[in-house]
Amino acid sequence: MEAGLYLHIPFCTSKCHYCDFYSVTALPRKGEIVEAMVKELQTETGFLGSSKPALRTIYFGGGTPSLLQAEDFTRLFNAIKASYDLEHLQEVTLEANPDDLTPEYLAMLRQFPFNRLSIGVQTLDDAGLKRINRRHTAAQAKQAVLDSREAGFTNISIDLMYGLPGQTAEFFRQTVDEALALPVTHVSSYALSWEEGSVLYKELMQGRLQQASDELLEAAYFELNAVLAAHGFQRYELSNFAMPGYESKHNSSYWNGTSYLGIGPGAHSYNGVLRRFNLPSIDQYMESMRRGEPARELEWLDSNARYNDFIMTGLRTTRGILVKELEKLFGVSKRYYCLYNAQKNLKNGFLVYEDESLRLDEKGLFIADDICSDLIWV
Numbered sequence: 001m002e003a004g005l006y007l008h009i010p011f012c013t014s015k016c017h018y019c020d021f022y023s024v025t026a027l028p029r030k031g032e033i034v035e036a037m038v039k040e041l042q043t044e045t046g047f048l049g050s051s052k053p054a055l056r057t058i059y060f061g062g063g064t065p066s067l068l069q070a071e072d073f074t075r076l077f078n079a080i081k082a083s084y085d086l087e088h089l090q091e092v093t094l095e096a097n098p099d100d101l102t103p104e105y106l107a108m109l110r111q112f113p114f115n116r117l118s119i120g121v122q123t124l125d126d127a128g129l130k131r132i133n134r135r136h137t138a139a140q141a142k143q144a145v146l147d148s149r150e151a152g153f154t155n156i157s158i159d160l161m162y163g164l165p166g167q168t169a170e171f172f173r174q175t176v177d178e179a180l181a182l183p184v185t186h187v188s189s190y191a192l193s194w195e196e197g198s199v200l201y202k203e204l205m206q207g208r209l210q211q212a213s214d215e216l217l218e219a220a221y222f223e224l225n226a227v228l229a230a231h232g233f234q235r236y237e238l239s240n241f242a243m244p245g246y247e248s249k250h251n252s253s254y255w256n257g258t259s260y261l262g263i264g265p266g267a268h269s270y271n272g273v274l275r276r277f278n279l280p281s282i283d284q285y286m287e288s289m290r291r292g293e294p295a296r297e298l299e300w301l302d303s304n305a306r307y308n309d310f311i312m313t314g315l316r317t318t319r320g321i322l323v324k325e326l327e328k329l330f331g332v333s334k335r336y337y338c339l340y341n342a343q344k345n346l347k348n349g350f351l352v353y354e355d356e357s358l359r360l361d362e363k364g365l366f367i368a369d370d371i372c373s374d375l376i377w378v
């Protein structure tokens with residue numbers, strides 16, 4: 001099966017207060033890092049089991065990939081074209097910050113193979129945006145979506161967050177309503193997660209902020225599900241909703257076990273037997289690429305680890321865990337292990353088992369992690 005390619009662009013011009021992703025503000029080093037990524041693209045094809053692997057999806061994530069300019073994309077796409085088979089390429093996504101998406105920038109993007117944008121809107125409340133130190137305003141975010149459509153992008157995803165400090169259920173609902181008036185085809189929505197390295201987490205520890213209650217988070221999530229469904233969006237994964245035919249092919253590959261190669265500092269890769277993590281340090285990345293010995297951590301996946309991946313990713317999707325496939329891949333004992341451990345959650349209605357598929361029921365959506373830990377191999 002064709003693989004996915006992920007390029008991690010580790011720059012941001014400022015740090016959002018909820019974020020602990022690996023990114024730096026060292027923009028002047030962009031050129032040398034892009035060059036190192038070109039080298040990694042050329043030398044890592046073997047991870048996907050071929051000298052010229054076939055790609056189905058390419059995803060530029062970050063960081064802020066929309067800080068790259070035409071000359072950077074030219075270098076990266078030339079390297080991709082030279083070393084990978086793009087005959088079956090279907091989806092090429094750029095993650096973008098709204099304030100980068102000027103009409104000129106969008107026109108430049110159209111010269112490259114991008115056919116999908118994922119725009120970090122987060123909220124359409126200016127005070128909320130300021131609170132989390134986003135660079136853009138609500139008006140800029142809306143304009144970016146409209147300009148993207150105007151530039152010819154028909155596959156536009158937006159990210160929305162709930163559980164932000166001070167965000168009431170009404171504010172979130174207002175954001176969702178305003179967002180759905182825009183020409184978007186896909187929505188990813190996540191509750192704010194209080195990451196230890198983030199500014200918000202420090203403020204929480206200092207008692208300057210309060211976490212949203214579980215009740216508020218749950219209400220926001222179910223409200224989001226209902227409103228999106230009423231607008232024709234189908235939930236296909238816990239946090240992802242799409243108009244029919246607009247599901248993210250790249251992200252779906254993370255949930256259906258497709259191999260992907262991650263390029264750049266902090267990028268992850270997976271090929272069915274090995275998970276690999278490029279160290280999240282530009283200095284180490286550059287130095288190791290110079291030596292020709294990339295700085296990485298490796299995790300070889302035994303059958304139990306692969307079974308756990310299968311459970312965790314399957315349960316997140318509306319398709320669920322395909323029990324026949326589970327048995328084919330891991331044997332009859334794992335099939336019984338999974339179904340035996342599912343009993344409690346089947347009885348209390350958090351899981352459903354039908355058509356040989358074990359899925360989260362509506363009631364189980366909000367406690368998916370707990371249900372998952374009942375099913376994995378320990």
Ligand code: SF4
Pocket residue numbers: 011012014015016019020021023062063064097
């Ligand atoms: S959320 Fe995105 S744009 Fe903001 S600091 Fe993190 S990686 Fe950068």
